[in-house]
Amino acid sequence: MEQTNPARVLEGIAAGPGGAVAPVARMAAPPSLPDREPGVADTEAEKETARSALEGVAADLEARAASLDGEAAAVLNAQALMARDPELSRQIEEAISADRAAAWAVWEACGRYQDLLLAAGGYLAERAADLADIRDRAIAALLGLPMPGLPDPGHAHVLVAEDLAPADTVRLDTSRVKAIVTRLGGPTSHTVILARSLGLPAVVGCSGADELTDGTTVAVDGDAGTVEVDPAPEVAERVRARAERRRAVLAESSGPGRTRDGVPVSLLLNAGEGDPEEAAAHDSEGIGLLRTEFLFLDRADPPTVAEQTEAYTRLFRAFKDRTVTVRTLDAGSDKPLAFAATGEEDNPALGVRGFRTSRVHPDLLADQLTAIAAATRACEDTRVRVMAPMVSTAAEAGEFAALARAAGITEVGVMIEVPAAALLADRLLSHVDFVSIGTNDLAQYTMAADRTLGALPDLLDPWQPALLALIQRVGDAGRGRSVGVCGEAAADPLLALVLVGLGVTSLSTAPPALPAVRYALARHTEEECRALASVALDAPGPAREAVRRAAHPEVTDL
Template identity: 85%
Template sequence: MEQTESAPNPTAPVLKGIAAGPGGAVAPVARMAAPPSLPEREPEVTDTVEEQSAAREALFSVAADLEGRAAELDGEAAAVLNAQALMARDPELRRQVEEDVQNGSAAAWAVRDACGRYQDLLLAAGGYLAERAADLGDIRDRAVAVLLGLPMPGLPDPGHPHVLVAEDLAPADTVRLDTSQVLAIVTRLGGPTSHTVILARSLGLPAVVGCAGADTLTDGTTVAVDGDAGTVEVDPAPGTAERVRRRAEHRRAVLSAASGPGRTSDGVAVSLLLNAGEGDPDEAAAHDSEGIGLLRTEFLFLDRAEPPTIAEQTEVYTRLFRAFTGRTVTVRTLDAGSDKPLAFAETGPEDNPALGVRGFRTARVHPTLLSDQLTAIAAAAREPDHQARVRVMAPMVSTPAEAEEFAALARTAGLGTTAEIGVMVEVPAAALLADRLLNHVDFVSIGTNDLAQYTMAADRTLGALPDLLDPWQPALLSLIDKVGDAGRRADRSVGVCGEAAADPLLALVLVGLGVTSLSTAPPALSAVRFALAHHSKAECRGLAELALAADSPERSREIVRRAAHPEVTDL
């Protein structure tokens, strides 16, 4: 009897992980090579100065390589690699390596041990800092390879399209993926907001991270990856494999035809915007979007001993506004602290940086950083040779008083008439009092990654708790509903610029909750645009009510999937 396309293979194991990149693929596995191993016997150090110099040069070589790759990229990819290069140049890491050499360790061993201690500190700190431990492990492996004269850790090249499987995937490798050969990504480690997830979305690749059992997958084994469900089926039945392939082809064909402004089927506008950072503004402007919903400005501040001048900042913002003439540009002010410490903006030791002096709170300690940035944005907004709709918002605002304070600072800097002023809603306190925040600002933008973390009291980098960090959590959706309702009553726009905006089904729910703009990585825009075009505003509200009434994220997602139009759920 011929097998139907949906017939399961009862003997095929299905591995479960975190849905990280939408879409599906079927292909044989190709595993990442193991990192370089140190010889069993450590050589005796005869020249401490020479050994320290070798270790230092190895770290600088890794940093230079990362910076060189970043220079060829833009957006998220460039920002991630430049941040990793900063870690390789960290003077404290270098000091620890040199101290180990001074105590008798050979250069490669000193790099391994110093990076290991640094990783332990990051993991113990939790929050965003823990997320950087994998990046530091990649720096360690690359520096050790340089010191031992071994091949640089890198990607497999089996000579055919494949599913890339790894323990974890470093940013330097992720940005080099050839999407004509790598059809999907599966990693054993990684959390829902890890760099692997962010970059996989930016490349448009199906991905499953934090996948228990990924280490059992061997080269050449055929797997079916479902980046929407977060599953990896091993040796899938022929019908399953064919169904996944046809679905992927259908998705590519449908989404390639979706273009233009975001609209529901009854014509209600929903702005579809980009998350952006370092990179060429003209390249960012070439994407089919209505502008930028989140401009991360940290790239201007990170790789410096002193803060950028007002003139330097003004030049960058002016160029960006020119590139997006006729469209929206939403500038998030400096989100320093936590995983983005600045050499010139110390905030003191913190046991839990994610709950400490970060975002707008940094202005309490270093007020001129914010006032100078607002002055630069205002100067760029006044330039006559652009017609961009400029908006500025502060991150990590928790109270109406903070919203009022930021709005006053922005107006004092000259932004009252040249830009709209808003704040981000990333903590439950801000969501609960959104109506009062909106008494002081023109708009709010919801950062769902942080709002999920703080709502569920779950470290957003911890892969062991993916269900709590799921953006379909009804508690999180209830807070978003409260913000959306406040926006409707105040006639103010409400945006979402977290990873939740990239999920087409969840985007429908968000619009039903009152969200008026969605900002995400470029590859996600077409699917969201397509989903909106097949649902009316009233239908979006109906889906939102179904999601709110569910008692779990899995149930919420499943109910909405069943109720949504088949044209969308079949993607």
């Protein structure tokens, strides 16, 4: 009997739920420098050419951001800031002064800057891929080459790339792009966050993705993190049917979050820069994480109390009769602001950031709390809660609570992002009204694995039993209180069931993830969620597949 060769299956990180089957369309390789570097006849003219190229990149990014909102706009505006970074310009001009041509100087300076970002770790390391995109765009402009960008094969396709820059991710045409596969990237990369915001199936950190060629048919499973090459017809049909069933079922999923036996689980949005009315149009119970950094970026001076009050008031009014949870400024040495220097640090991820910044710049927090309180008074029909990031001790929780209540804020909470806070959550909760778990940072600090390091994705898997054990500790401490999750873990419907079983009462994520989470909750009782949590906690390692097998078939078949 003739034997058929089994399909080749590539494995990566499950980054965006859902599935798709389509031919591959690869991103073009970035521009490369010619073998021969030209001489520099006029150093000052060469510097001006480099400056113009970088400014053109920044202006293009800002123009794209102007037509977007939320995460997408924030990411592109932050990238434009990088293109205008004075230190980057200084290094480029220094290289040109040493007789490097403009394109070569950009390559050299960006490479040096990337090494510094990667060495810094934390948030700064996450921006290394963004800087590579700036480099490629500037070099294309300087050499008169086609600008790096998305392929357009003229039909539906799976986009395959080495990595995907934010500027490209936000421009994806979801009517054509059916899934994303990248060779690089980790579970908290910008590609993952933006893919989820678009509702696209995605697999990142996929070994073997670089061998996929244009036109090759692949079946992408964004839930399992697999890419099947040249799938059999029956496999392809099964994936397509599942994707269509998923779309139809989730279109009917609406309303407040509830388990099958009626236990409420608030389904909220992660939000930031963007149009408040557009955010409020999503089927959610409010905002579980309002990132306020967008008010502070791209400024030489901090926003005034009046400016902040106006911005918060507009947003709170858009969410009338719903909840808005505001995170105070999450900045510091790993998210530097021109007006909030915290000094040099060898490891910014472990330094002065989040609430700790108030030790150096107390006025920033005082002004922000004053503005939030004023906006809350102007929007009495909106339930406003305020929480501080990077709180580690009960003393810090008590200090923040006292400051917030003195400003006139009635509901006060803290983020649980470090193991110390999780281990002693009961003590923190003696000072505050609620807690919200940031699973991205909590995973990083629990597993001692840099969240930007693509080589260690298994350690950053939110299904790691050690991370879930800490979440259980917080859930137990918060029984009868509000315990939220606002990290990327909340977007996984199966993991959402486990989180509820661990004592979590609210889940906050990107809008496209909410229908699937709502659907999964509605088909499991609270007791069933606890049973699934036990399966995950007792496993020797990440137990997604074990939980999938134990969950209700209506959910696992989606």
